[in-house]
Amino acid sequence: MKRSVAFALVAAATSVVVSLSTASAGAAGLTALAPPDTPAQAADRMVEAQPAVLKASARDKFLRHSAVAGKGGLNYVSYTRTYSGLPVYGGDFVVVTNPSGGVLSTSIAQNEPLNVSVLPKVPVDRAAEIAKGEGTEVTEVTAPKLTVMAQGAGRLAYEVVVNGTAQGRESKLHVFVDAQTGEVVEKWDEVQDGQGSGYYNGPVTIGTTQSGSTYSMTDPARPGVRCGGQGGTAYTGPDDSWGNATGTNLETACVDALYAVGKQWDMLSAWLGRNGINGTGGGFPIRVGLNDANAFWNGSYTNFGRSSDSQRQATPMDVVAHEFGHAIFQTTPGGSGGSTEKGGLNESTGDIFGALTEFYANQPAQYDPPDLSVGEEVNLSGNGPIRYMHRPSQVSGHPDCYSSSVPSLEVHRGAGVQNHWFYLLSQGTNPTNGQPVSPTCNGSTVTGIGIQKAGQIFMGALQRKTTTWTHQLVRRASLEAAIQLFPGSCAEFNATKAAWTAVSVPAASGEPASCASGNDFSLTLNPTSANVQPGQQATATVGTQTTSGSAQSVSFSASGLPSGATASFSPASVTSGGSSTLTISVPAGTASGSYSVIVTADGSSVDRTATFTLTVGAASNVVFNDTFETGLGWTTNASGTDTATSGVWERGDPAATASGTALQLGTTVSGTNGLVTGRLAGTAAGDYDVDGGLTSIRSPEIALPTGTLTLNLSWYLAHLNNASSADYFRVRVLSGATSTQVFQQLGAASNRAGAWQTATVNLSSYAGQTIRLLIETADASTASLVEAGVDNVTITRS
Structure with missing residues (x-):
């Protein structure tokens, strides 16, 4: 379909109708309706069905990182990537789904599949020394970690964290050293600077807690938010009265900070649909009393200093919200690490959240009325505001317009272009609410859509962020967000595009050309499974139905077929509401087993998929069969929540281990391969057993008949x-x-020899549904020697 991204997408089916009738197995049955897919399931199926569009190589694996709900029912499912077991820096991506399981767009920055050696030439200790040389006052250098940077076909590098101080403040410098040449490829500081005024909010109510007769500056309604001194513990007192309203008092600074982050928290919920600062209902601590005319976010807490004349603490609303804006940037997909250009976009993000919080709080003139200047009431160094969003060039060296020099600018200067875009989008060139006129770079006139809508579009763009993040990628992501957040309206999309053009950010590859949206359809398969012998065919009806808006063109494809098998659709495309016949031809000699064939319906507005389970060479009553002699798509740690450090589930030929009794079995029930927790033997029985907690492995999707x-x-x-x-x-x-949970065997304080057994589970309650099996093993308490294995997984119908 024509997408506002660099490649086509697919999505999960909202329902599947099942009635067995294929060319090779034609028994008819009842129909059943499958439950809707979750956003994560819809995104997972897209990843399984279309690895090519994700620029995947045969050595890539994907790990779902998070699934976060946002404004308008949209969901943002983020993934990280490994290559030959190494993390890929810049290989992450985000899949955006609608509430009904349709995939709307995907944000990915990687441009080509990786193909790089993972054998380093630079010794580890040399990489550490090179990285150390990039710091100033260095206190610690972490052990270098090999990673693959998604640059071209890939670059093998060491990531080293250099801790210390820089320019009088804490520094956590991430340095990437080329593992072949020793060149410093990239570096970025986890500690993000920010500066602001010492303005106070007047008498306010803040969240505090009480324990016995002691009160604490810890917000009970906002987990993780507390305020105290440089030691990190919250201030306490004998009563619930805090501060004295003077600019030098640190309790007063905490009152301002807690009030500001409380308003920001509420704004995120009410305006942007975000749950807390981190997106999952959590926040971060606040420290005050930093002996510096500055404030910063260090990756785990915010820290606030004072004005240069030491007359007030740097905890006004826009400064506090700016620093917590860095926390939001870090906890949206793609994190905060990256290039200098990304650092400038991070600084701008802080400024934008400062403005959003001020407008949400809407304080009267004697405090901090809404505006889009940064630190406007502080006299930090005698020069007035730190940045002006309506015209960044009012501060020397801060450009109004994008050019080829912007990506390499110092991050605070580089914030200007995105700040200017946000001002134009929210206020326009000639605001009528008392905000200043904002000239454009092309002489155009832009009509603002209001700060709340502008904030929603910006938040939608942040939810699509990747490790590699540029002005053009933000432009593309914000245009996607405008379409998907405001379906049926072109005003928001047109304003977003006009504002980017007005600050000279060029169009991005694959960005949406128009504001068409709001059209959707459903996808069904009938039947959803078939048994065939090699040399035979299976058929199914692929049905579509327009569910909202206008009908759209839908084309079909299939993936996950057995080697040599082909799939055809007649017709190859339909207008939603029409149907097509899927024919799968299985050649002679095809290996027996069950295959999850993903049928993709590629629409012009949204994509959907459904799973067809094809069992080759089995009796007609076999729905799914896996002997593990070929890979059918089982995924280790699919949810990203496993904790085991060794002995993780894998498919392979296991080596026998014993310690007074048989532990890992070296033989399988059939063939040579099975699922096993750490297939190698090592020099001792416990070398590759399960350690550190849980390991899991998940099956491909299995469409069950009635x-x-x-x-x-x-x-x-x-x-x-x-x-x-x-x-x-x-x-x-x-x-x-x-x-x-359908089956369990607990451990015990006794020797239990490995011996193959058979488990039988009735799955009839899942008839007509598409399921997955999840197999888990855990060494969950004190360290113990635990091994497990699985073979010959079969689901039959009678």
Whole structure:
């Protein structure tokens, strides 16, 4: 479909209608409606179906990082990437879904598949020395970690964190050293600077807690938010009265800071649909009393100093919101690390959240009325405001307009272009609310859409952020956000585009050309599974239905087929409301097994997918069969929440281990491969056993027909007498948003030899649904020797 991104997308089906009738297995059954996919499931299926559009290589693996709900029912599902087991810096991406499981757009900065050696030439200690030379007053250098940078076909580099001080303040400098040449490729400081006025908010109410007769400056309604001195602990007192309203009093500074972040928190919820500072209901501590005319965010807390004349603390509303704006930037996809250009966009983000918070608080003139200047009432160095969003060039060296020199500017100067764009988008060139006139770079006139809508579009762009982040990528992301947040309206899209053009940011590759939106459709398969012998065909009806807006053109494709198999659609495309016949031709000699074929319906406004389970060479009552002799798409740590440090689940040929009793079995039930927790043996029995907690592995999607369904699998759990009932082997069924445990074996303080057993589970309650199996093993208490294995997973219908 024509997308506002660099490549086509797919999405999850909202429902699947099941009735068995294929060319090779034609028994008819009842119909059932599957539960809607969660945003994460819809995004996962897109990742599985279209690795090519994600610029994936055969050595890539993807890990879902988070799924965050936003304004307008949109969901932002972020992923990280590894290459040959190494983290990929710049390989992350974000999938945006609508409430019904349709994928709307994807934000990815990587331009080509990786193909790079992962064997370094520069020794680790040399990389540490090179990185140390980039710091000033260095107190610690962390151990270099190999990573792959997504630059061209890839660059192998060491990431080193150099801790210390720089220009009188804390520094956590991330340095990337080329692992082949020793060149410093990139560096960025985790500590983000910010400056502002010592303005006070007057008598206000703040959130505090009471324990016995002691009160604390800890906000009970905003987890993680507290305020205190440089030691990091919250101020306490015998009563709930704080500060004395003077500019030098640190309790007063905390009153201002707590009030400001409280307003910012409320603004994020009411205006932008964000849950807390970090997006998941959490915040961060505040420190005051920094002996410097500055304020900063260091990656885990905010820290506020004083004005240069030491007459007031730097905790006015816009400065506090600016520093917590860095926290928002860090906790949206793509983090805060990256290029100098990204650093400038980070600084601008702080300024924008400062303005949004001031407008939300809407204080009267005697305090801090809404405006779009930064630190406008502080006389930090005798020069007035630090930055002007309506005309950044009022501060020398801060450009109004984008040019080729902007990406390399010092970050505070580089903030000007995005600040100017936000001013034009929210206020326009000639505001009528008392804000100043804002000249454009092309002489155009821009009509503002108001700061609340502008903030929603900017937040929508931040939710699409990647590790690589540029002005052009923000432009593309904000245009996508404008379309998806305000369907059926072109005013917001047109204003967003006009404001970017007015500050000379050029169009990005793949950005949306028009504001068309609001059209949607559903996708069904009938049937959703089939059994075929090699040399035969399976057919299914692919149905579409317009669910909102106007009908749209939909084209079809399929992925996940057995090697050599082909899929055709007749017709190849329809107008939503029409149907097509899918024919899968399986060549002679195709290996037996179950294959999850993902059918993609590529629309002009939204994409959807559904899973067709194709079982080759099995009896007609077999719905799914995996002997693990070929890879069918099981994924380790699919949710990104596993904690095990060794012995993680993998598919392979296991090596036998023993310690007085058999532990890891070196034989499988059939063939040579199975699922096993750490297939290698090592020099001792415990070298590759499960350690550190949970390891999990998740099956591909399995579309279940109606009828009586039975899961059978071969399994074992082995351990020594240092195990306990906290250790376990479990099988779960994932369906929609639910996860149900269907089988469990607990550990015990006794020797348990590895021995293949069979588990049988009735899955009839899931008939007509698309599910996944999740297998878990944990060494969950004190360290113990735990091994597990699985083979021959079969689901049958009777």
